[in-house]
Amino acid sequence: TPSALPTPSGPPALPEASGVGRRIVYSVYAHRVWLVDATGESSRTFTVWPGTVDPQPGRYTITARTEATTGSDGVRVEHIMYFTVASGVNIGFSNAVDGASPPPANGARTGGIRLHKEDGAALWSFGDLGTKVSVVK
Template identity: 60%
Template sequence: MPVPARLPSWAWVSGLTAGAIVAVAVLAVQADRGSHPTATASATRPSASASKGAHPGPGKPAPTAAPAAVPADSGTGRRIVYSLGQKRVWLVDASDASRSTFAVWPGTVSPDPGTYTVSLRRDATTGSDGVKIEHIVYFGAKAGVNFAFSNALDGSSPPPASETRTGGIRMRVADGSALWTFGSTGTKVRVVD
């Protein structure tokens, strides 16, 4: 009885690889023909009757429909811009282009409008409200309250207790990392209404 010829191992590997490529291509074509989820912009804003101290909830700053433009009265050059009214921060480069913008949660005490400078940075600590925070970028003080940007380690941002005087301006973890990278000591901070 004759012995059947054996295929070399490279032939088996090549055949299996070709079959896998064909299977992936077929699945990709089928996936492309399916339905595609789309994101919708939400223009939900607090109503005029919303309480002044209301916060959207842990981890959820108020959504915006499109990135807001850098306020016109925020100066020029490389700077961090913080709008008290919009509860928003912009990281602006030397060419006056916004590199990033994001919503923030202010503390119970706000800095006065004006120009400040990043004076101190701390990796992590516990905030005056008892929340563990990181990426702390200090830029000013008023009546014994220090003002600093930071993010909670767990990403949350509960409303500050009304009886506690806090100057922390909280943001999401990713935004805190971006501001930490951008806001080196000596960086200008412009606070606007």
């Protein structure tokens, strides 16, 4: 009897209608980020832990970068890259200095999209001020 064909596996595909050119793509529903090079190909993708306040789908740019600080949840974070404000809360990417995943927010309004430590370092290297950020559902 013929064997079943292997099912292709690998990282999820870059969402359609996520823009063109070099950019960071963030999917609110998938809790995932893609780093997209100038040719439109994803060079890296990874999962994230969203804050309690989500950005609206749309096109943004990195407006500020901070090497390290304490997040609104009291966790020491690094590689902070802000790209918008939603409901009065700053929204940006960061990773915990100790590499831990964030605890539940306990009702706090947080806009930090937390990354694994190695992904935070990769995003920090990829995204300068003005880098495009595409937020999709």
